[in-house]
Amino acid sequence: MSATAFDFEKARFNMIEQQIRPWEVLDATVLALLAEVKRETFVPPAYQALALSDLEIPLSHPAVEGECMLAPKVEARTLQDLALKPTDNVLEIGTGSGYMAALMGRLARQVLTIEINPTLADTARANLARAGIxxxxxxxxDAAAGRFAPCVSEAPYDVIVLSGSVAEVPTDLLELLRVGGRLFAVVGEEPIMRATMVERSGEASYHSEQPWDIVIPRLRNFPEPSRFRF
Structure with missing residues (x-):
């Protein structure tokens, strides 16, 4: 085994034991998946040495604000909270490098992931093909265009994942969930954002929980609440 490969495997072990587990990610399936899907192969070459570090990784060089891979612990905790099943039909908004889609693809039946940046979309396709997903x-x-028209083709969804923060969860998006389906989003304004899980419990009823706090970059073009005050 080369020194480089050895270093990545050691870093992967440290990522799981020192970053992931302390964030209450203890699901054996999720931990095994993080060991199997090589995160460094989804990272731009300029940042590959940082692929398993506890930070957000820029998706281009030079970096573009808001375009990044989320920290490994955030992706892992999200994956654990979703509890994906082999029958799940999944929508992700914010493909980025394709890493989160790759993880979900290993657990679900199918994943439609939408990326607004054509260059990142092409890179994600190449990364996923290389990983055999x-x-x-x-x-x-633009997932949010026309009341989420680009998302409708594969609806209804068992799971919807927003891989970026939003001010609020749009009703139009919740309506794409199957009854019993769930949506994950990070909701709020800096400095307070909350991981939010919304379950569609009936045709017009929803139940939400906010189990943990995290601040992550915004998804582009999602509705922002009016800041006007009388």
Whole structure:
């Protein structure tokens, strides 16, 4: 084994034991998946040495604000909270490098992931193909356009994941969930944002929980509440 490969395996072990487990991610399936899907192969070459570090990784060089891979512990905790099943039909908004889609693709039946930046979408497709992930479709589109029209093709969804923060969860998006389905989003304004899980419990009823706090970059073009005050 080369020194480089050895270093990555040691860093992966440290990531799981020192970053992931302390964040209350103890699900054996999730931990095994993090060991199997090589995160460094989804990171731009300029930042590859940082791939398993406890930080957000820029998706381009030079870095573009808001375009990043989320910290490993955030992706792992999200994956654990979603409790994906082999029958799940999943929508992700904010593909980035394709890493989160790859993790979900290993657990779910199929994943549609939407990326607004055409260059990132192309990179994600290449990364997923290289990783042998065949049940993930990457669509280049502004997911929020036309009341989420680009998301409708594969609806209803068992799971919707927003891989970026939003001010609030749009009703139009919740309506794409199957009854019994769940949506994950990070909701709020800096410095306070909360991981939010919304379950569609009936045709017009929803139940939400906010189990942990984290601040992550905004998704582009999602509705922002009016800041006007009388």
């Amino acid at each position: 065949t049940n993930v479709q990457v669509k280049t589109a």
